[in-house]
Amino acid sequence: MxxxxxxxxxxxxxxxxxxxxxxxxxxxxxxxxxxxxxxxxxxxxxxxxxxxxxxxxxxxxxxxxxxxxxxxxxxxxxxxxxxxxxxxGASGQVRGHLRVRADGLFSRVVLAPRIGELLALYPELNIELQTHEDVGDLVADGIDVAVRFGEPASSNLVTRRLLSTRVLTVASPAYLERHGRPKRPQDLLQHRCIQYRDASSGRPFSWEFHRQGKVLPVAVPFSLLVSDVGAKLEACLAGAGITQVLALGMQPLLAEGRLVELFPDWPGEVFPLHAFYPSRRHPPAKVRAFIDFCLALVGQGDTIDTARRFPGSE
CATH class of the missing domain: 1.10.10.10 (Winged helix-like DNA-binding domain superfamily/Winged helix DNA-binding domain)
Structure with missing residues (x-):
């Protein structure tokens, strides 16, 4: 034939x-x-x-x-x-249309403030940046690369870890003045907590506290359940309750005293950020360039305690 x-x-x-x-x-x-x-x-x-x-x-x-x-x-x-x-020679040329599906926190705190540098570096590249809490079906949706927090689910996608960031339990000074400060994680059972719904499972994230290999789960009650990270943070800042946040990007709020970390003696829980792209023998140059750019921003594989100065941010 x-x-x-x-x-x-x-x-x-x-x-x-x-x-x-x-x-x-x-x-x-x-x-x-x-x-x-x-x-x-x-x-x-x-x-x-x-x-x-x-x-x-x-x-x-x-x-x-x-x-x-x-x-x-x-x-x-x-x-x-x-x-x-x-x-x-196309595999070595960064150009064309790159469709990125990224976690909202990473997009807002890390990627968006610096994305212009990538575009300036590669004038023939244009980027479509979608804010999405779930990876979804990259092939069906025509997405070149996705960035999401959490452990990767089993799939046929190639996975690259970008960073790990600490999980902090925080409250506003106004909330603590009205309700008192919990002295230990178990005291959260008597407090108003703001929970976040996991987009992949549809259920609230469980709260755990890690210290020197010990893991303490606490089934906190929630007075507010949200599906948007920004709404969760704003509600916490307004004094609606105690919540857990990723340390990435929180340093200004902590330094200004608008947020208070409640359990610095339980510093062990971290949350990873991964990049995903469809399995290929030779990923396109635009995908490789984007992942390398993200790694340069956060420091390859580093654990980020709080928002740090990235190269060139002075």
Missing amino acids: QTDNRLLNGASVFLAVVESGSFARAAVVLGMTSSGVSRAVARLEQRVGVRLLHRTTRAVRATAEGERFYEEVAPLLAGIQAAAEHAG
């Missing part, structure tokens, strides 16, 4: 459908219409002489033959793309 551009294009479209799970999402990734995607797959099936996808009104999934075709073709197409990039 002669191999031509139509066969390669059809295989690329088929891979996008399998990886995204639908014709509509594949169309977004490929910049095509859903009907165009469907026709391309139909032509591929006619060309290879076997049905590759089961189609229903609710879902699209690969047949047994389609799964085998995907497993054999996916690495070949990845190799062709990598070879083309290397032959043309």
Whole structure:
């Protein structure tokens, strides 16, 4: 069977459908219409002489033959793309459209104030920055790289740790004046607490306190449950209750006395920040450049106690 551009294009479209799970999402990734995607797959099936996808009104999934075709073709197409990039020098050129899905706190405190430096360094690069608390489906949504706090879930994404930052338990002076200061973590059971809902699980984050290898869980009651980090912080500053925050970016509020760290003798709990991108043998230069830029901002693998001065911030 002669191999031509139509066969390669059809295989690329088929891979996008399998990886995204639908014709509509594949169309977004490929910049095509859903009907165009469907026709391309139909032509591929006619060309290879076997049905590759089961189609229903609710879902699209690969047949047994389609799964085998995907497993054999996916690495070949990845190799062709990598070879083309290397032959043309594109793998070393940082340019084009980079879609980033980033945690709101990291975007606001670290990335946004310095993103202009990356754009100045690479004039042919343009960045679409989405604030999102969950990684989501990068392939289906056409996202090049995501940045999120927390331990990575098992997936086919490549993961790179950027930093770890301490977890602080804090309150405003106004709250402490009205309700008193808890002397130990267990005293939180008698206080008003502000909880944050984990976007990935839909449940409030559990509170733990770490010291010299000891872990003390405390099932704190909440008087307020929020799903936005900014709202949680503002409510705490206004005296609505005690909350837990990441140390990253909190130093100005602590230094000004607007927030008080309640348990500095329990300093051991840290929370990691990771970058995620789709698994590829050769990630695009724009993705590598973005991750390297983030590492330069925070210091590779450093544990960040409070907001620190980044290189060039003087």
